[in-house]
Amino acid sequence: MSDYLLEMKGIVKEFSGVKALDGIDLKVHPGEVVGLCGENGAGKSTMMKVLSAVYPYGTWDGEILWEGKPLQAASIRETEDAGIVIIHQELMLVPELSVAENIFLGREITNGGFLDYEAMNAEAARLMAELKMSHVNVAMPVSHYSGGVLQLIEIAKALGKNAKLLILDEPSSALSQTETEILLDLIRGLKHRNVACVYISHKLEEIEAIADTVTVIRDGQFIGSAPMSELTIDKIINMMVGRELTEKYPHEEHTIGDVIFEVRHINCYDPLNPQMKKVDDVSFQVRAGEILGIAGLVGAGRTEMASAIFGYYKGPHSLEVYLNGEQISVKDPEAAVKHGICMVPEDRKRHGIVPLLGVGQNITMAVLPRFTQGGLINEAAEFATIRGEIDRMGIKTASPVLAIASLSGGNQQKAVVSKMLLANPRVLILDEPTRGVDVGAKYEIYKLIYELAKQGIAIIMISSEMPEVLGISDRVLVIGEGQLRGDFVNDGTLTQEKILTAALTRRQMAA
Ligand SMILES: Nc1ncnc2c1ncn2[C@@H]1O[C@H](COP(=O)(O)OP(=O)(O)OP(=O)(O)O)[C@@H](O)[C@H]1O
Ligand SMILES: [Mg+2]
Structure with missing residues (x-):
């Protein structure tokens, strides 16, 4: 038997002919924390969606071995049952439901055919306490909370699922320093129980603090994998961007x-x-x-x-x-x-973008009148502006008409900034x-x-x-x-x- 918990080999995933993943390998031992690093659009989230069967078997090429056996899952349900639990980069909570209802969404506790709120609330409260979030009222609608608390609710939801491998995709971007420490401690605790973890973050200090091994990908290609003990943050950056970055802040x-x-x-x-x-x-x-x-x-x-x-x-x-x-x-x-007075909001998904509209439409949304003459939109002018913005910000998208929701998180953010800049x-x-x-x-x-x-x-x-x-x-x-x-x-x-x-x-x- 292989001593790996997970082996992903030569994973290829295309979106309308464009290769988002071009033969990537990822290996994880039981109880190992693997940091997955790469620039915006490198393919990190896509790789994890392949693993968790958000993209089911058959929609990608390559091989996944789970505990030494081929994994050909058709749904997230199946991968969760196998012990693979993912916390997505974009939160998936239902605002109207309570904290406890969200935590138990899809696996509600019932008693005699009825939802057992008492049991769910008690268990939810226990999970939140484990995250040092006892002050959260689990019977309250999720919409009552914001920022770090939402992220921790999402994490509590995952903890309730008995993972053998926990995937955290940018878990700390909304967390305070203290909350991040709580999360890192929790991962260390899980590690002792032999739970493995794939940790994705642009905060390389966190990767340095928590990862046993680091795997770097760039533009859908596998760049390398090494123990953290042999790496430094600068080396990781070097692998990520393919060149030295000496300055962090322009003056x-x-x-x-x-x-x-x-x-x-x-x-x-x-x-x-x-x-x-x-x-x-x-x-x-x-x-x-x-x-x-x-x-x-x-x-x-x-x-x-x-x-x-x-x-x-x-x-x-x-x-x-x-x-x-x-x-x-x-x-x-x-x-x-x-x-x-313009603003680039914190919560991109709630206030910054219209997910199903094209990248370009999102960029020019606030200034459409500028391209309108006699009630008609001058599409050529609008398109030229969109092209210009995509170049200036280096937004990675196969086409400006693609739905913005299909862009990687960081590239969505660049589009939001771009939209506000156009408003002068x-x-x-x-x-x-x-x-x-x-x-x-x-x-x-x-x-x-x-x-x-x-x-x-x-x-x-x-x-x-x-x-x-x-x-x-x-x-x-x-x-x-x-x-x-x-x-x-x-x-x-x-x-x-x-x-x-x-x-x-x-x-x-x-x-
Ligand atoms: N549903 C989709 N349709 C079309 N293209 C997609 C889709 N999902 C992802 N892509 C493309 O695949 C590439 C990889 O995206 P992915 O979200 O995996 O990047 P990432 O490494 O997670 O980046 P980030 O750090 O910004 O979150 C990007 O170029 C993205 O635009
Ligand atoms: Mg991502």
Whole structure:
């Protein structure tokens, strides 16, 4: 018998004639953590969808051996029964169902023919407690929660399934540092129970921390596989991009002008629990050409703040917005875009894209009138713009008319950024702009941010990646528990520690 739990050999997967996977191998021992690395669009998610039979046997070529025997699964059900459990990159929770109902979706506990809510709630609560998420009310609809909690619910759902191999596709992109630590500890615990794991992440520090072995793929090709002990992050990057990446952050001179944008007294309350304040009287100004980083822990209220400014916060809220000294009303995103206030949202799937429309249609969506003459769309002009954007951002797509949902996660993100840039913003809010984006493409996005700053656009960048905030911001605001807790000029003396300390230091109540 083979001592591998899993052997994938020479996997080939085509989408309408284009090879997304071109003969890839992947091997996993029982209890081994394999880090799967590669740029956006390299084929990581596709490889895992082949394994879990999202793409059933017969829709790809090559061979999968599971515990030494050929695996020819026709459905996810079959691979789950075999012990292969996948947590997808894009979350699959049903917002209207409760946390417990989601965790037990498709394998509900019944008693005498009826759903046994008591048993499901108890087991769900146990799983959430294992993830140190005891404060989550498992009877509440999932829509009540956001960010890291959703990701952890998805993980709890997988834990309930008795996996021999757990596949985590970008599990930490919505997690805070603490939540990520919880997750990594959990994987170490599973490892002791001989559960293996394929861990996909663009955060290579996590790969370094958790992986026994690293497999790198590029453009659908197998590049190499080696024990982590023989690798470094720089070596992995080198294998991923095929060249050295020496600089992580571009440094480009840009002039900072006068204050062009100001918000005063942003207050937001929880939509379901209006007693609870999410954003507590935050005011700030941004100058033309200034890159204002907004740091804080995940869940500090930064996304709520940004959506209030952009006119789509769902709960009770109030704020004053000033553009060039004049108060304006931003009642919805359309009004915001008209005033030149644009936003790239955090939750791409919920707010950023229309999944079934083409890549191109998604890119030009916000500026269609520009291509319309006498009620007709000038398709040639629109197409030229789309082509230009796809080139400028390096969006990997076989064709601009492909549904955007078929692009890899990182490439969808580039398309969303592109869409907002076309709207010629004066103020651009970027909420976690590099989430799920590979190292090379990150650099491109930073360069773009500098380019926009040079044009005098005021940039507000929310990011949970401290090195990124420190790497490109001119000034950094720190938000903690909904309050503004720090305002620092990023003059080279600012550190992660200072930011964290500020985030955790409760503001003195005014006398
Ligand atoms: N359903 C589909 N139809 C057409 N092309 C697809 C489909 N799914 C994936 N592709 C293409 O296959 C390639 C690999 O995509 P995949 O999602 O596996 O990349 P990835 O390595 O997971 O990237 P990321 O880091 O951005 O998540 C991409 O070029 C993508 O556009
Ligand atoms: Mg992917």
